[in-house]
Amino acid sequence: xxxxxxxxxxxxxxxxxxxxxxxxxxxxxxxxxxxxxxxxxxxxxxxxxxxxxxxxxxxxxxxxxxxxxxxxxxxxxxxxxxxxxxxxxxxxxxxxxxxxxxxxxxxxxxxxxxxxxxxxxxxxxxxxxxxxxxxxxxxxxxxxxxxxxxxxxxxxxxxxxxxxxxxxxxxxxxxxxxxxxxxxxxxxxxxxxxxxxxxxxxxxxxxxxxxxxxxxxxxxxxxxxxxxxxxxxxxxxxxxxxxxxxxxxxxxxxxxxxxxxxxxxxxxxxxxxxxxxxxxxxxxxxxxxxxxxxxxxxxxxxxxxxxxxxxxxxx
Amino acid sequence: xxxxxxxxxxxxxxxxxxxxxxxxxxxxxxxxxxxxxxxxxxxxxxxxxxxxxxxxxxxxxxxxxxxxxxxxxxxxxxxxxxxxxxxxxxxxxxxxxxxxxxxxxxxxxxxxxxxxxxxxxxxxxxxxxxxxxxxxxxxxxxxxxxxxxxxxxxxxxxxxxxxxxxxxxxxxxxxxxxxxxxxxxxxxxxxxxxxxxxxxxxxxxxxxxxxxxxxxxxxxxxxxxxxxxxxxxxxxxxxxxxxxxxxxxxxxxxxxxxxxxxxxxxxxxxxxxxxxxxxxxxxxxxxxxxxxxxxxxxxxx
Numbered sequence: 001x002x003x004x005x006x007x008x009x010x011x012x013x014x015x016x017x018x019x020x021x022x023x024x025x026x027x028x029x030x031x032x033x034x035x036x037x038x039x040x041x042x043x044x045x046x047x048x049x050x051x052x053x054x055x056x057x058x059x060x061x062x063x064x065x066x067x068x069x070x071x072x073x074x075x076x077x078x079x080x081x082x083x084x085x086x087x088x089x090x091x092x093x094x095x096x097x098x099x100x101x102x103x104x105x106x107x108x109x110x111x112x113x114x115x116x117x118x119x120x121x122x123x124x125x126x127x128x129x130x131x132x133x134x135x136x137x138x139x140x141x142x143x144x145x146x147x148x149x150x151x152x153x154x155x156x157x158x159x160x161x162x163x164x165x166x167x168x169x170x171x172x173x174x175x176x177x178x179x180x181x182x183x184x185x186x187x188x189x190x191x192x193x194x195x196x197x198x199x200x201x202x203x204x205x206x207x208x209x210x211x212x213x214x215x216x217x218x219x220x221x222x223x224x225x226x227x228x229x230x231x232x233x234x235x236x237x238x239x240x241x242x243x244x245x246x247x248x249x250x251x252x253x254x255x256x257x258x259x260x261x262x263x264x265x266x267x268x269x270x271x272x273x274x275x276x277x278x279x280x281x282x283x284x285x286x287x288x289x290x291x292x293x294x295x296x297x298x299x300x301x302x303x304x305x306x307x308x309x310x311x312x313x314x315x
Numbered sequence: 316x317x318x319x320x321x322x323x324x325x326x327x328x329x330x331x332x333x334x335x336x337x338x339x340x341x342x343x344x345x346x347x348x349x350x351x352x353x354x355x356x357x358x359x360x361x362x363x364x365x366x367x368x369x370x371x372x373x374x375x376x377x378x379x380x381x382x383x384x385x386x387x388x389x390x391x392x393x394x395x396x397x398x399x400x401x402x403x404x405x406x407x408x409x410x411x412x413x414x415x416x417x418x419x420x421x422x423x424x425x426x427x428x429x430x431x432x433x434x435x436x437x438x439x440x441x442x443x444x445x446x447x448x449x450x451x452x453x454x455x456x457x458x459x460x461x462x463x464x465x466x467x468x469x470x471x472x473x474x475x476x477x478x479x480x481x482x483x484x485x486x487x488x489x490x491x492x493x494x495x496x497x498x499x500x501x502x503x504x505x506x507x508x509x510x511x512x513x514x515x516x517x518x519x520x521x522x523x524x525x526x527x528x529x530x531x532x533x534x535x536x537x538x539x540x541x542x543x544x545x546x547x548x549x550x551x552x553x554x555x556x557x558x559x560x561x562x563x564x565x566x567x568x569x570x571x572x573x574x575x576x577x578x579x580x581x582x583x584x585x586x587x588x589x590x591x592x593x594x595x596x597x598x599x600x601x602x603x604x605x606x607x608x609x610x611x612x613x614x615x616x
Contacts, residue, residue, distance in 0.1 A: 097452075
């Protein structure tokens with residue numbers, strides 16, 4: 001039920017097992033982090049179709065490409081900071097250029113990794129993977145969306161990147177939710193401004209909208225689980241109907257959700273925007289909540305951004 | 316293991332081994348030509364490489380010429396493949412990791428009948444199927460998009476694992492440059508292939524001793540090279556990479572190895588066959604000009 005905290009990683013691991021039972025072409029790779037990414041569930045169930053590549057992410061990415069080229073559907077997992085940080089060239093040439101059917105599922109994204117500190121906080125990954133032609137990029141907001149996004153990725157040809165956080169997240173959906181690839185999801189309707197959020201920030205966006213409603217500021221909230229290709233229709237509609245946009249993401253301002261939305265808005269329906277994101281800096285060790293507060297990624301920050309953006313509205 | 320240590324039980328490549336059928340059928344699974352016939356093909360491939368890069372005005376003749384016999388032996392002795400059906404699922408895979416040797420692969424594929432030989436003149440031109448570095452989406456018979464070095468072995472491991480999972484009999488061959496082995500990913504792959512006991516995988520290293528900035532031993536020493544592969548768990552066979560008889564025997568020998576991957580270290584000469592290109596790193600990534608093309612083609616008559 002909504003509000004209950006559930007691990008997205010565990011859901012990913014369990015979904016892989018289900019997929020493995022349904023389709024013998026599903027294979028899974030990891031780089032010595034299977035007990036953190038939760039691919040260990042698949043490894044236990046299907047040891048012959050699981051390949052632990054050791055602490056060698058570049059090799060893992062290349063092996064995944066070779067498996068895909070021979071008809072397998074590889075899911076390759078490690079922490080977000082490793083797969084994009086260490087393997088950009090391998091992902092670019094061995095997967096993106098030939099368009100191979102590889103699913104990269106990266107965990108421990110953003111600063112909510114917490115105590116491990118800046119080296120382990122992936123805040124550039126969406127910018128990097130989003131720059132690669134042909135990649136589909138998904139950032140699920142809860143466990144229910146994760147399970148469905150993983151299934152959609154398995155069933156859809158082409159390279160996918162799915163970004164998952166370390167902490168459990170409250171459910172924002174019921175079991176009857178249906179994830180539609182490439183479609184934004186309206187979490188709340190409203191007219192004064194639109195808040196667009198991804199992943200860990202969706203709950204904060206809804207909370208912010210509820211608080212703002214009490215001030216008489218009526219906000220639309222959109223979850224944007226498919227970051228690429230982005231739902232341009234919903235973005236343009238939001239710009240046209242609400243006249244102001246705030247984006248919220250656990251990622252650098254540069255190259256993430258905010259940048260993607262700004263590109264659509266600037267071209268089709270220019271309206272004032274604010275971006276709740278990490279501002280050109282690296283973070284540090286700390287509890288997730290402390291870090292989210294320090295780097296401006298809370299419901300309060302979203303509320304403030306909305307108050308600012310509506311001042312700049314032309315109508 | 317050195318070739319000299321091998322027994323004499325292996326079939327020698329000779330005209331006797333070539334069936335009439337292998338010549339007549341365009342979809343022959345394996346064409347086993349004689350050494351003499353392969354030598355003639357090797358010469359044709361060298362002429363193509365010179366003409367193609369000369370006409371394109373750019374490209375990588377040096378590392379293409381050094382691997383001519385290796386690739387000739389593969390396509391005309393070793394590989395099960397069907398030029399008329401490049402996606403045949405049981406085909407042996409040849410993965411060119413050193414993607415800059417694309418002219419050699421294109422010339423070979425054309426000679427096999429994957430596409431017309433005439434098309435070779437389009438190398439590197441706008442809208443061509445023959446890109447500067449290999450592109451598996453465009454060129455029939457090209458398995459892997461390559462060009463940035465060090466990635467082919469990992470890809471080959473994936474193909475070999477897939478074959479084993481599906482109980483297919485195909486084998487996977489991957490050609491690396493020796494300079495390419497500076498890349499750390501190669502050794503990640505070397506460790507993994509041995510760990511996974513991939514005896515359906517063969518690495519061939521075009522060991523021409525040179526890289527762009529000069530001799531390997533001066534730029535970045537690889538030695539003891541064979542011992543490195545052995546230490547990583549590979550069966551090593553060293554051959555003269557311009558001797559087709561040695562190469563075919565090495566490939567046949569590799570098929571008999573069980574439980575571990577095989578690395579064939581083929582000692583070659585960069586720019587082989589053209590006097591002014593041999594051991595000359597200037598021709599790593601520089602095409603011959605019109606005059607040089609003329610001289611080279613004369614030498615290759």
